[in-house]
Amino acid sequence: MSLALFRERIEAGDVDETVRAHLRGCHECRAHYDLLARTARALGDDGAARERERLFAALPKDAERKPPPRIGWLAAVAALLLAVATALALRPRENPDVMLRGGEDPGAEAPFSLRVYGKDAPGQPVRLIADFPGSKEASVGVRSELQYFVKPGTTRLLVESRGANRTLPASSDGSAVDLSPVGKAFSVGAFGPGNVEVCAAVAPPGITTLADAVKAGAVRHCSTLVVTP
Amino acid sequence: MDARFARGGRDAFAEVYSAHAPDVRRWVRRFFDGSFEQEEAVQEVWLTAHRMQRRYDPSKGPLLPWLRALCSNRCRELLRAASRRPSSDVPVDDISDALWLDAPGPDDAVHSAALRAEVARFAATLPQDEARALQLVFVEQRSHAEVARELGIDERRSKYLKQKVLLAASRDEKLVALMREARS
Numbered sequence: 001m002s003l004a005l006f007r008e009r010i011e012a013g014d015v016d017e018t019v020r021a022h023l024r025g026c027h028e029c030r031a032h033y034d035l036l037a038r039t040a041r042a043l044g045d046d047g048a049a050r051e052r053e054r055l056f057a058a059l060p061k062d063a064e065r066k067p068p069p070r071i072g073w074l075a076a077v078a079a080l081l082l083a084v085a086t087a088l089a090l091r092p093r094e095n096p097d098v099m100l101r102g103g104e105d106p107g108a109e110a111p112f113s114l115r116v117y118g119k120d121a122p123g124q125p126v127r128l129i130a131d132f133p134g135s136k137e138a139s140v141g142v143r144s145e146l147q148y149f150v151k152p153g154t155t156r157l158l159v160e161s162r163g164a165n166r167t168l169p170a171s172s173d174g175s176a177v178d179l180s181p182v183g184k185a186f187s188v189g190a191f192g193p194g195n196v197e198v199c200a201a202v203a204p205p206g207i208t209t210l211a212d213a214v215k216a217g218a219v220r221h222c223s224t225l226v227v228t229p
Numbered sequence: 230m231d232a233r234f235a236r237g238g239r240d241a242f243a244e245v246y247s248a249h250a251p252d253v254r255r256w257v258r259r260f261f262d263g264s265f266e267q268e269e270a271v272q273e274v275w276l277t278a279h280r281m282q283r284r285y286d287p288s289k290g291p292l293l294p295w296l297r298a299l300c301s302n303r304c305r306e307l308l309r310a311a312s313r314r315p316s317s318d319v320p321v322d323d324i325s326d327a328l329w330l331d332a333p334g335p336d337d338a339v340h341s342a343a344l345r346a347e348v349a350r351f352a353a354t355l356p357q358d359e360a361r362a363l364q365l366v367f368v369e370q371r372s373h374a375e376v377a378r379e380l381g382i383d384e385r386r387s388k389y390l391k392q393k394v395l396l397a398a399s400r401d402e403k404l405v406a407l408m409r410e411a412r413s
């Protein structure tokens with residue numbers, strides 16, 4: 001690869017392990033890289049997301065998969081009751097309207113699933129609308145009422161739903177076994193026109209906002225509620 | 230968290246990484262000045278921590294000092310391997326390590342306000358789409374997919390705008406001067 005090409009790739013932000021190998025030995029390219037990295041930091045990008053992605057790609061895959069946790073009698077009954085109660089109350093079923101699309105967070109497998117349950121309009125039956133971030137997109141009507149849940153219920157999850165008019169933060173306290181509610185029920189119309197961006201991350205200890213969680217290295221998983229009239 | 234880490238496994242490692250990534254970054258900055266070398270060292274430190282995960286013994290003390298010692302040892306090894314003296318004022322013994330590593334960096338608080346003002350001035354010189362891209366990509370740390378949706382462009386264009394803004398900023402004399410000052 002020619003030297004000009006390395007410089008071009010650095011400027012294009014296209015820095016893979018080949019470019020990094022060159023940077024280790026080339027003072028001039030490294031100085032250029034450093035200037036751009038320092039500039040990015042000044043602009044607000046501390047490189048934490050890239051650092052995490054590169055590190056976890058380099059880790060050897062877990063040889064031992066953890067055995068499933070042994071559930072005690074009490075917990076098992078509680079989980080069963082909760083599952084039955086949830087099934088009765090919410091009657092989740094597959095929704096043919098949900099649009100699924102491939103992931104856009106390569107390598108970042110979410111350790112949780114954010115279930116979106118809701119009614120298409122007040123008075124309608126509750127159904128399972130989406131399973132984020134596995135499905136990156138789901139459509140909902142503008143009159144829908146939604147409630148988020150997180151699975152496993154022990155996850156302390158921070159969620160931010162962002163629409164044109166408002167951003168709604170929500171969190172789960174991680175106290176349930178199977179499903180924990182995340183925030184309160186809300187109506188989609190309150191976000192104003194257009195889609196709602198739903199981003200979530202597992203809360204590092206002591207952290208209560210999504211922005212702080214990301215700063216602390218947590219991976220943010222984002223999906224979209226496509227709002228239809 | 231410390232005991233979970235000691236039992237091994239990727240999840241426990243990820244949890245510790247999430248909690249202490251900013252600490253390791255801060256410590257490494259005391260050993261290396263350049264961003265590239267800092268990134269390489271951070272990666273080395275965490276890969277070493279992953280290899281040593283099961284050797285950590287929580288009965289001998291909390292995780293943070295263990296991680297700090299591991300970090301400073303690895304950074305010293307990296308400097309030795311490059312036959313280099315540390316570019317900063319690294320203490321010669323380990324005794325004052327903790328104090329030195331956890332002291333606030335020279336650039337932290339004082340310059341960040343001035344830098345923010347300078348970034349705002351720079352942003353005001355940009356065309357509207359680039360200024361929006363700066364806000365979304367750098368300040369709000371949104372993904373290119375999100376930026377693309379927000380601005381009604383495709384992801385390629387979002388990536389292009391990001392790099393364009395970054396290059397322009399790296400050529401902005403006042404901004405670069407202030408960044409230099411912040412590190413001295």
Ligand SMILES: [Zn+2]
Pocket residue numbers: 003006022026027028029030
């Ligand atoms: Zn070069």
